[in-house]
Amino acid sequence: MHMATEMIIKPERCIGCSTCVLTCSLVHYGVFDPARASIRVDRDDFAGVFELCFSSTCNGCKQCARVCPSGALQLVEIEVTK
Numbered sequence: 001m002h003m004a005t006e007m008i009i010k011p012e013r014c015i016g017c018s019t020c021v022l023t024c025s026l027v028h029y030g031v032f033d034p035a036r037a038s039i040r041v042d043r044d045d046f047a048g049v050f051e052l053c054f055s056s057t058c059n060g061c062k063q064c065a066r067v068c069p070s071g072a073l074q075l076v077e078i079e080v081t082k
């Protein structure tokens with residue numbers, strides 16, 4: 001058994017700051033460019049909430065979750081049995 005880090009997503013906590021988006025493009029491309037990020041934050045104006053969408057280019061590095069200030073993206077330690 002060992003511990004592994006998993007990302008959990010609680011979009012209802014998102015405040016739309018885009019820190020995750022900019023961090024993703026920065027760590028992978030060295031630039032602040034939402035177009036190059038693997039996560040997108042969309043505001044649903046009707047419902048007044050944010051939606052978080054990961055693209056197929058996401059490599060699971062979890063850097064976005066390390067910088068999220070609101071707990072919308074969180075890292076948790078889980079036990080893995082094999």
Ligand code: SF4
Pocket residue numbers: 023024025037038039054057058059060061062063064065
């Ligand atoms: S986990 Fe995916 S979306 Fe988050 S920083 Fe890494 S590549 Fe980007």
Ligand code: SF4
Pocket residue numbers: 013014015016017018019020021041050052067068069070071072073
């Ligand atoms: S998921 Fe977190 S870092 Fe990304 S926009 Fe929402 S609050 Fe900001």
